[in-house]
Amino acid sequence: DAKTTQPTSMDCAEGRAANLPCNHSTISGNEYVYWYRQIHSQGPQYIIHGLKNNETNEMASLIITEDRKSSTLILPHATLRDTAVYYCIVSRDSTGNQFYFGTGTSLTVIP
Amino acid sequence: EPEVTQTPSHQVTQMGQEVILRCVPISNHLYFYWYRQILGQKVEFLVSFYNNEISEKSEIFDDQFSVERPDGSNFTLKIRSTKLEDSAMYFCASSRTGGADYYGYTFGSGTRLTVV
Numbered sequence: 001d002a003k004t005t006q007p008t009s010m011d012c013a014e015g016r017a018a019n020l021p022c023n024h025s026t027i028s029g030n031e032y033v034y035w036y037r038q039i040h041s042q043g044p045q046y047i048i049h050g051l052k053n054n055e056t057n058e059m060a061s062l063i064i065t066e067d068r069k070s071s072t073l074i075l076p077h078a079t080l081r082d083t084a085v086y087y088c089i090v091s092r093d094s095t096g097n098q099f100y101f102g103t104g105t106s107l108t109v110i111p
Numbered sequence: 112e113p114e115v116t117q118t119p120s121h122q123v124t125q126m127g128q129e130v131i132l133r134c135v136p137i138s139n140h141l142y143f144y145w146y147r148q149i150l151g152q153k154v155e156f157l158v159s160f161y162n163n164e165i166s167e168k169s170e171i172f173d174d175q176f177s178v179e180r181p182d183g184s185n186f187t188l189k190i191r192s193t194k195l196e197d198s199a200m201y202f203c204a205s206s207r208t209g210g211a212d213y214y215g216y217t218f219g220s221g222t223r224l225t226v227v
Contacts, residue, residue: 034215043115043202044146044154046215087154098144098156098167099216 009106018075022088025069037084113137115219132188134203144204193226
C-alpha cells in the first residue's frame with residue numbers, strides 16, 4: 001500500500017475550517033484514500049473516503065487532486081470535540097484488507 | 112447508533128498466562144478485525160476474519176495469537192502465553208462490506224491489556 005505523509009501537528013481556531021493535508025504520491029489506480037481520527041485513546045473513527053472525486057458527508061469534505069497524489073480533509077466548522085489525531089490511509093478497497101495507520105496529524109482546536 | 116462492544120475494558124494478567132479478549136461486532140457486519148496500539152505508538156493491524164476464517168494477518172499475529180467466532184455474535188482474540196510486550200490497547204473492528212456500500216470500519220473502544 002502507498003505511503004502517506006502528513007504534518008505532525010496543526011492548530012485551528014474553534015469555528016474555523018480545519019484543512020488537513022496528506023501527500024500520497026505513490027498511490028496506485030485501485031487505491032482509495034481513507035481518513036480516520038482517534039480522539040484520545042478511543043478506537044479510531046471513520047470519517048470519509050474517496051477514489052478520484054471529491055466527497056462530502058455530514059462530518060467532513062475530502063478534496064483529492066486531479067493527479068491523486070495528495071488530498072485535503074476539511075472540517076468545515078471545527079469544534080473543541082474535533083481535537084484528535086487524524087490519519088490519512090491509502091489502501092485497496094478490498095474487504096478484509098488491513099489498514100496501515102501512520103503517525104497522523106494531531107489537530108488541536110483552540111477556543 | 113450501532114456499536115462494537117469490547118470486554119473487559121481493562122485486563123491485567125501475569126506473564127505467561129492465557130488471555131481472551133472479547134468483542135461483539137455490529138450484528139449485520141460480516142468482516143471482523145483486531146488491531147492493537149502500544150502506548151504512544153501507531154495503531155497496528157493484527158488480523159482480519161471473514162466467513163469463519165482468517166483473511167489476512169500481520170507478522171505480529173504469530174502462533175501465540177488466535178481468533179474465533181464461537182457463537183455467531185462474539186469475536187475473540189486469544190493470546191496463549193502473554194509476554195510483557197503484549198501490553199497494549201487492543202481494538203476490535205467490524206465492517207459490513209467494501210465497495211460502493213462502504214461505511215468504513217467501526218472500531219470498539221478497546222481493551223487495555225497490561226501484562227505484569
